Amino acid sequence: MGGVTFAPPSTNQTQLGNITNSPPEYNDVELVLLGVAMAILVLAIVFGNVMVITAILRFQRLQTITNLFIASLAVADLIMGVIVVPFSSSNILLNSWMFGNFMCDFWTATDVLCVTASIETLCVISLDRYLAITRPLRYPTLLTRARAFMVVFVVWAVASLISFLPIYLKVWVSDKRSAVECLFNETCCEFNTSATYAVCSSIVSFYLPLVVMIFLYTRVFQEAQKQLEKIRGRQRQSAAKRLKFCLKEHKAVKTLGIIMGTFTLCWLPFFIVNIVVAFVDLDKYKELIRFLNWLGYSNSAFNPLIYCRSPDFRHAFQEILHLRGRISGWKGACGWCSERHNFPNSPRRQNGNSDTNRVRDLDTKETSGWKGSLESSIQDSNLTLALPASCSEQVLDVAPGSLTSWEENSSRSRTCKENVASIA
Secondary structure, three states: OOOOOOOOOOOOOOOHHHHHOOOOOOOHHHHHHHHHHHHHHHHHHHHHHHHHHHHHHHOHHHOOHHHHHHHHHHHHHHHHHHHHHHHHHHHHHHOOOOOHHHHHHHHHHHHHHHHHHHHHHHHHHHHHHHHHHHOOOOHHHHOOHHHHHHHHHHHHHHHHHHHHHHHHOOOOEOOOHHHHHHHOOOOOOOOOEOHHHHHHHHHHHHHHHHHHHHHHHHHHHHHHHHHHHHHHHOOOOOOOOOOOOOOOOOHHHHHHHHHHHHHHHHHHHHHHHHHHHHHOOOHHHHHHHHHHHHHHHHHHHHHHHHHOOOHHHHHHHHHHOOOHHHHHHOHHHHOHHHHHHOHHHOEOEEEOOOOOOOOEEOOOOEOOOOOOOOOOOOOOOOEEEOOOHHHOOOEEOOOOOOOOOOOOOOOOOOOHHHHHHHHO
16 A cells, blocks of 8 residues: 555654643533534434334334335444444544544444445435336336345445455555554544545445436436326316326435435535545644534434434334324314324325226225335335315326325315315
8 A cells, every 4th residue: 555564653753642632622611512412413313213223123014125225224324323423522522532443443444334334225225216116017026025135235245345344454544654653543543544545435435326326316206207297198177087187206205315415415525525635635624524524424313304204204203202192182282284294084095006906096084094104105006095075086197106195185165176286
């Protein structure tokens, strides 16, 4: 690696005194505020992702192929909150590394592991959505549960090779004097990478999967738009005939797209700087680099909040926290809001079989159960939605991969067509 010899520096070369006795970077007030903020972030990451994993393990309705990948993403975020962020907090607040060289390598490798596993999992999710939208009939055979588990295993295996192997082999260290000195210093743990490692690891771990995701999601939304226009063109205006209307793009695809976009916004600035700093001395911008790194860490707390866009995950979270009865009790005080969020009184969604059914009559019965998942129609090209009695003669023709939920309108005097327009 660039002719670097990892020999321990001599005593007169070592800067241990500068590190261990270096002046504090923050005053007492700043340390308290930073400590509180970091503690809140750790709690948010751990609590949110434990909730996601628990919901998927507890509720069979959430145990789908896509949610298997969501669980893998939540595991990566949870490891980030349990190991990476707390050790990073300690290093910043104490202005010194207190855990030795072995734990420094382990912490650094785990950091790279979680980020790599997350971006690769998001890439797999985008491929999963692409197959579900473009090949709805073949999707169940293309991506079986066994294959999905194998994909998750491969993702973590590749992420482990990219992270632990080069870090423990010391092929990542910069040939700068300060980087070599830090390597042999028990109280220093800085990820000073060589230019070669910074570029290669960033491309493999971030930029390449990001390009693949952007390409696949672009194709997914293009296909969804085509289906939207196709169904809109078949819409009938006659009230005597069964109404066919289009719905907005797959809500689950939008949710997963938001997850991808949030991840990109949180980590892209850091990975840009990660390459720049390998070629340019940015020591005077140390605080900015640290902020961008923590912006990436915060992504692990955002994902559970994004999952709350899914009514099924919201329902599962409420069940886990025993909030279902309380929310039902707010119905009178909250008006139509309780109709929307109180799932026992929400209309039922039923999935049809894409191979046998093209259109289903709408069921006017209401049920206390709940169905589906973040992507509850990935294997079904038709979706049956329960409507008010006034719309019982209408039919939905839903494109493959579409997903929506019918919202009961508080005004029963509105026509079915007006109700349709209110959610379209």
